[in-house]
Amino acid sequence: MSSPIFKLGQVVKGKLSSYKITKQIQETVWFAKKTNRYRNLTTEDPVVIKSVQGHFRVENERDFLSRFQGRTPYLRPMVDEIKEPVEPTAIVLRYLDDDLRRASDTKKLNQNELKYVSKRILEALSTLHEDGFVHTDVKLNNVLVNYVSANNDQADIRFTDVELADVGGAYPANHKYAKEGVPIGAPVWRSSEVILGLPWNTSTDIWSFGICLIRLIYGDNFDIMTPRRVTFDDEGYNVHILMQHFKYFGPFLPRYAELFGGGEAEKELELVIQYVFHNVPESERKPFSLVSASEVSREDRDFVCKIMKLDPRDRPTAKELLQDKWFEGNGGK
Template sequence: MWSPIFKLGQVLKGKSSSYKITKQVQQTVWFAKNLKTDDPVVIKSVQNHFRVENERDVLRRFQDRTRYLRPMVDEIKEPLEPATIVLKYLDDDLRHASDTKKLNRKELKYVSKRILEALSTLHEDGFVHTDVKLNNVLVNYVSPNDDKVDIRFTDVELADVGSTYPAGHKYAKEGVPIGAPVWRSSEVILGLPWNTSTDIWSFGICLIRLIYGGDFDIMTPRGVTFDDEGYDVHILMQHFKYFGPFLPSLVSASEVSREDRDFICKIMKLDPRDRPMAKELLQDRWFEEYSER
């Protein structure tokens, strides 16, 4: 039987402060209070698994190079085991935020730019995030008293780098499955080697969902459940339906502007070799005449 690592009210001592556990939100994630500043933080820890150590190492390498990765703010030293990190607390994740209220045009480009900036930083060193999805994009909101802004977010940060690996890692070369099924690229579903371009596909799925708003998800198969043996095959069929060699119904849909269709079609290439890099997408005309405020 699984037993929790930490108890409510337990105090953990880090390098720079101490933290009091206030709530468990997942099996390996807790909310806590910084006892020095009184600010909320996120505690992440797991027994007998390398994931937290990997997230720590990736953030040590990259977080000072970009503002768009959710940073580690401290490391717990008491207790020393298991490895435990303290992460920045943000108000919400982008999936919930966009489900609650569809993003406007400025918000759409505001968050897209920041996701791509984070990916560009990782990809520059050949690292693959492997789990790009709206749940892993965290946001802070502007002050509720500021009703004159047309972008409701301040911080936008890509989170959960515990499964981030170099493209030369054995998992990538062996085509080990990564990420959640509906966000996976075609090569991942097929069990082929993957690299940074798989993140670009997943970003494209994020973008499509944000453009449509609500709970619209083109890659979720109809008539089958997650437990069905052929679930991944049905997702792959969705890939070919919308982005294969035949006329794609998505890009001819009246709900999507021509500007957005052109941008999406540059991203959603079945062959990973045909997908643009994150730094190239940041220079795309889709971001022209884009003003954040």
């Protein structure tokens, strides 16, 4: 087992300030305190430090944020880069109160909150997609929030800041990973083309956003794409997720085969699609477009159905979604 990069209590120096490591929260992520001194007043601001040995992910996040964070307030920004120790690369990120998965599981979002956070996620994605970059890991765990003041218990929206985070796996849509269909993101948030190993682009982020939206609408830790009959370790887990796609947002139209590219790979993918079709009986097909208004409001249902298209060519862009009438009202501000 390799020794940790940082130790609790260690002071590391960045370009702009010094930071004391206070807690390791993941293998590659630490909480730290930045000490500020002004006259006789000393304050300690929390920050997050990321570093990983022998992997390019942190360098990728640093370079990505250097390019994009000044263009939108809805990406979690890098606030410093560690210079001592020199290796491995370490970046200092803004600390926020919570992530949207935990926040929504604690208390279901109201309609204004739903639109408020959705707009900010889409604003971040629109900025990335404008330059042809794909986030690749859009999920509620990677949407961070700050809460309004605890004294403001009358607030209709309990969040102030909403920021998309964890961009270490972001790539241009013309990157070899995208062209070769390299798997990205966590399985239940993946689009159909990613599960099938097809080339992917910015539209895969839109599908993942749609999964986020559905989860927020339902609340209560509900994952519509989680298979019920198999576990994560099952060899056919991804195919069962594809069956969930088909069950709620199918069918796969004939033109979907155009994405396969011909050859033996096309035959194999067609067999997978056939398997999905024959193993989801009609009695289990539950088109989301037919969800009752008592379960999901017609307004929310129609917006979700605009997003959740199995064919990536049919999905709207983040910019187009931001213009949708769904955002009218207080929550769309």
